[in-house]
Amino acid sequence: xxxxxxxxxxxxxxxxxxxxxxxxxxxxxxxxxxxxxxxxxxxxxxxxxxxxxxxxxxxxxxxxxxxxxxxxxxxxxxxxxxxxxxxxxxxxxxxxxxxxxxxxxxxxxxxxxxxxxxxxxxxxxxxxxxxxxxxxxxxxxxxxxxxxxxxxxxxxxxxxxxxxxxxxxxxxxxxxxxxxxxx
Amino acid sequence: xxxxxxxxxxxxxxxxxxxxxxxxxxxxxxxxxxxxxxxxxxxxxxxxxxxxxxxxxxxxxxxxxxxxxxxxxxxxxxxxxxxxxxxxxxxxxxxxxxxxxxxxxxxxxxxxxxxxxxxxxxxxxxxxxxxxxxxxxxxxxxxxxxxxxxxxxxxxxxxxxxxxxxxxxxxxxxxxxxxxxxxxxxxxxxxxxxxxxxxxxxxxxxxxxxxxxxxxxxxxxxxxxxxxxxxxxxxxxxxxxxxxxxxxxxxxxxxxxxxxxxxxxxxxxxxxxxxxxxxxxxxxxxxxxxxxxxxxxxxxxxxxxxxxxxxxxxxxxxxxxxxxxxxxxxxxxxxxxxxxxxxxxxxxxxxxxxxxxxxxxxxxxxxxxxxxxxxxxxxxxxxxxxxxxxxxxxxxxxxxxxxxxxxxxxxxxxxxxxxxxxxxxxxxxxxxxxxxxxxxxxxxxxx
Numbered sequence: 001x002x003x004x005x006x007x008x009x010x011x012x013x014x015x016x017x018x019x020x021x022x023x024x025x026x027x028x029x030x031x032x033x034x035x036x037x038x039x040x041x042x043x044x045x046x047x048x049x050x051x052x053x054x055x056x057x058x059x060x061x062x063x064x065x066x067x068x069x070x071x072x073x074x075x076x077x078x079x080x081x082x083x084x085x086x087x088x089x090x091x092x093x094x095x096x097x098x099x100x101x102x103x104x105x106x107x108x109x110x111x112x113x114x115x116x117x118x119x120x121x122x123x124x125x126x127x128x129x130x131x132x133x134x135x136x137x138x139x140x141x142x143x144x145x146x147x148x149x150x151x152x153x154x155x156x157x158x159x160x161x162x163x164x165x166x167x168x169x170x171x172x173x174x175x176x177x178x179x180x181x182x183x
Numbered sequence: 184x185x186x187x188x189x190x191x192x193x194x195x196x197x198x199x200x201x202x203x204x205x206x207x208x209x210x211x212x213x214x215x216x217x218x219x220x221x222x223x224x225x226x227x228x229x230x231x232x233x234x235x236x237x238x239x240x241x242x243x244x245x246x247x248x249x250x251x252x253x254x255x256x257x258x259x260x261x262x263x264x265x266x267x268x269x270x271x272x273x274x275x276x277x278x279x280x281x282x283x284x285x286x287x288x289x290x291x292x293x294x295x296x297x298x299x300x301x302x303x304x305x306x307x308x309x310x311x312x313x314x315x316x317x318x319x320x321x322x323x324x325x326x327x328x329x330x331x332x333x334x335x336x337x338x339x340x341x342x343x344x345x346x347x348x349x350x351x352x353x354x355x356x357x358x359x360x361x362x363x364x365x366x367x368x369x370x371x372x373x374x375x376x377x378x379x380x381x382x383x384x385x386x387x388x389x390x391x392x393x394x395x396x397x398x399x400x401x402x403x404x405x406x407x408x409x410x411x412x413x414x415x416x417x418x419x420x421x422x423x424x425x426x427x428x429x430x431x432x433x434x435x436x437x438x439x440x441x442x443x444x445x446x447x448x449x450x451x452x453x454x455x456x457x458x459x460x461x462x463x464x465x466x467x468x469x470x471x472x473x474x475x476x477x478x479x480x481x482x483x484x485x486x487x488x489x490x491x492x493x494x495x496x497x498x499x500x501x502x503x504x505x506x507x508x509x510x511x512x513x514x515x516x517x518x519x520x521x522x523x524x525x526x527x528x529x530x531x532x533x534x535x536x537x538x539x540x541x542x543x544x545x546x547x548x549x550x551x552x553x554x555x556x557x558x559x560x561x562x563x564x565x566x567x568x569x570x571x572x573x574x575x576x577x578x579x580x581x582x583x584x585x586x587x588x589x590x591x592x593x594x595x596x597x598x599x600x601x602x603x604x605x606x607x608x609x610x611x612x613x614x615x616x617x618x619x620x621x622x623x624x625x626x627x628x629x630x
Contacts, residue, residue: 052232091545094542095575096542096556099627100627102577104546124546158218181546183547
């Protein structure tokens with residue numbers, strides 16, 4: 001959805017890790033920024049939304065890599081005693097330093113003793129970003145990987161709207177707050 | 184100088200003359216914009232741009248194709264028109280495509296002011312200097328953006344409609360942060376007239392707020408009485424108004440749907456103190472007298488003394504329901520009250536003062552429940568006085584419930600919301616307000 005051969009600095013794009021084995025290892029950079037952190041080349045993250053807009057640092061895509069082992073959706077459900085399975089994305093809101101987030105989904109399902117029992121309504125989930133990622137305890141394999149994204153990700157001032165995509169396998173997180181959004 | 188009516192008309196006539204489609208609409212937008220950006224107490228970039236683009240929409244039967252051109256030679260315009268026609272022929276039929284509008288009569292509204300159109304680089308630099316000087320004096324880091332612009336919009340159809348308007352805007356916003364990273368303040372304003380924008384006052388408000396908000400403590404989430412500054416109120420009324428769509432209501436998908444069918448027009452939906460309308464000629468928020476389809480704008484009452492008066496009807500939905508279409512408004516105005524800000528605060532036993540909101544998203548269209556966060560200055564109010572800064576919080580609340588729980592307001596003013604609603608192009612006028620039982624859901628570590 002948002003994959004580019006070259007960024008708007010003319011830098012050839014590559015695949016590079018941001019987090020590897022749970023450790024933060026690198027930044028998204030433009031040519032103007034790479035030298036500030038002692039790097040010799042940009043990672044090709046300079047984009048404008050239009051021929052007449054000024055490019056700035058943003059990513060076309062960031063993806064969560066799947067488990068190398070062929071873990072399936074069924075494996076994850078079967079291993080879950082008491083949980084909620086969220087399918088599809090819906091409402092999303094996160095604070096300006098990316099700590100407190102609250103997201104909803106297209107559908108929510110109750111999981112009891114390794115089985116999906118019933119659909120849930122009026123749900124959202126909430127967490128603090130670093131704590132949430134530390135609570136990841138199961139990750140699906142390649143077969144569960146899907147690419148999603150948006151055509152209108154707003155950034156910058158004056159605001160520019162651009163495509164962005166994210167690929168993800170199914171993932172399980174422990175002890176996440178679920179909210180009832182009904183009033 | 185930005186394009187005159189005559190220049191715009193000559194271009195739209197020329198583009199329409201190349202058309203072979205059944206109906207064609209052309210829309211010219213553009214003008215002059217200039218800005219200065221600053222960060223970490225220093226100017227970082229300054230720029231000016233001048234440019235125009237022409238969108239050509241060709242309609243063949245129920246098929247529509249649109250192409251945008253930014254070069255206006257005959258050859259370029261002909262290419263744009265041909266491409267729009269080709270795209271139309273290749274497109275599926277849109278059963279809801281409406282015939283283009285014919286000749287219209289528009290009100291004369293002054294939206295263009297020489298002082299903003301003529302704002303000099305020195306003025307913009309001076310506006311930034313005011314913030315930098317004050318920030319250094321108070322030992323905070325300031326970052327922001329000032330932009331002045333003069334813009335043109337013209338809409339013409341092959342059925343004889345032509346509208347031309349020009350408007351000016353002066354926008355200024357800044358964030359100030361304490362050097363220890365524990366305090367943050369913000370201010371943002373947008374006016375058609377440069378003389379109304381006071382960079383010194385805005386800088387002082389943001390910087391003072393940053394200094395007062397350092398080292399906040401966390402308080403328990405829950406229900407609090409809130410005093411919302413106009414920037415926060417702007418998001419509350421925008422989220423109500425943007426959901427006021429007749430089709431969603433008729434189809435049972437909205438808070439404005441009536442149980443059993445129809446809409447809630449005529450019902451009291453919020454507190455009787457609340458009156459919200461759009462008026463292109465409002466003296467504090469003048470906007471162009473026509474919308475993107477060429478429909479003439481007029482005053483529309485959305486909520487009068489708490490009663491829902493109108494919902495937004497697209498041209499398609501209006502003809503289907505036998506109603507009059509509502510043009511897309513260019514502003515939103517909420518009538519204010521008679522309290523001062525100090526009086527709003529004095530009436531709070533225990534509550535919070537909110538500077539602005541951030542990242543508001545829908546949770547439930549049936550109740551209009553939305554979620555968002557506070558940002559850049561959240562203060563505890565105890566026994567009628569602002570007592571201390573508190574950490575930001577996430578809230579889950581419906582504008583409908585909030586406007587039902589409103590009990591006092593200041594006079595209205597031009598406001599730009601934390602989400603950017605109310606800046607150049609769409610104006611908001613609203614008061615600060617005191618609202619009971621506003622629901623905070625969780626704490627946030629963000630400063």
